[in-house]
Amino acid sequence: MAENQNSKDLYMIIKEKYQRKSVAGQLQSVFGKEIYHYSCLESTNKVAYLLAKKGAEEGTVVVADEQTHGEGRGDHYWYSPQGGLWFSLILRPRMISSEASRLSILGATGIAMSIDRLFSSLKVGIRWPNDVVIKDKKVAGVLIKVRAERCDVNFAIMGIGVNLNVREFPSPLSFIATSLIRETGDSTSKERFLESTLEELENLYCSSQVNGRILLEKARLFSSLLGRQVEVVTTGGKFQGLAQDLDEDGGLILRLESGLHKKILPEKGYVKERSPKI
Ligand code: BT5
Secondary structure (H helix, E strand, O other): OOEOOOOHHHHHHHHHHHHHHHHOOOOOOOOOOOEEEEEEEOOHHHHHHHHHHOOOOOOOEEEEEEEOOOEOOOOOEOOOOOOOEEEEEEEOOOOEHHHHHHHHHHHHHHHHHHHHHHOOOOOEEEEOOOEEEEOOEEEEEEEEEEEEEOOEEEEEEEEEEEOOOOOOOOOOHHHHEOOHHHHHOOOOOHHHHHHHHHHHHHHHHHHHHHOHHHHHHHHHHHEOOOOOEEEEEEOOEEEEEEEEEEOOOOOEEEEEOOOOEEEEOHHHEEEOOOOOOO
């Protein structure tokens, strides 16, 4: 894995800005105060996990221009060519492992808020639990890996992939994926987008540790599912029903055709897309 020198200066600018803010006491924690930038990695999540195990601080970011084995949830892959923003953020939340479910929603909400802030003409949504979509096509995804000791979270890795300047997708992704360049016609600075997303994530993270409802309210605003009939694929089978609400654990409340309600946790399922996950 080779550290990239070309755009390192731009990442240095983000770092320095965060260091200044932290000295001025404007931020409680500092996402992006340490940024490891590589031209190519198998997966930023793997490197971030190793760094966290060695004690890297909360807020440390690992970013790669390209990933050869980008990971999705379970055994899903993540297509990660040049042009996208692929990064992992190390978190050390004070929570028990059963509460870590909500980190998926936090990641997706932070990305959606960043897109909304930078591209107000785009209608961005969250397809529970971890997809960020534009016109029902996936523009970004979130992958959470948690390491727990007994019941407490030791650290969590929040892996984020955003299709920024990816012009083409191989079939069958071309039917279900989109990118910011395809939607806006313009390329976006990776550094600017990273900076904005880290700011949104940090604000949400700090505020939601004080009051979990703040995150929930934002997530509801962006949800592309609430009020729609959906099919959820879970480890225990498929369920059809009305997506009625989200709860503080990041769970989806589904009203089944029988009238009964079912809560599905983020790590237990996903909403079926038009073509299957591969
Ligand atoms: C995700 O999984 O959406 C998690 C994506 C996380 C990627 C980041 S990149 C930085 C960090 N390092 C990593 O190795 N991973 C994280 P999931 O919900 O399982 O969605 C995966 C599915 O999305 C695949 O099965 C494909 O159908 C589709 N997919 C793959 N690549 C895509 C892309 N670039 N854009 C949109 N959809 C994609």
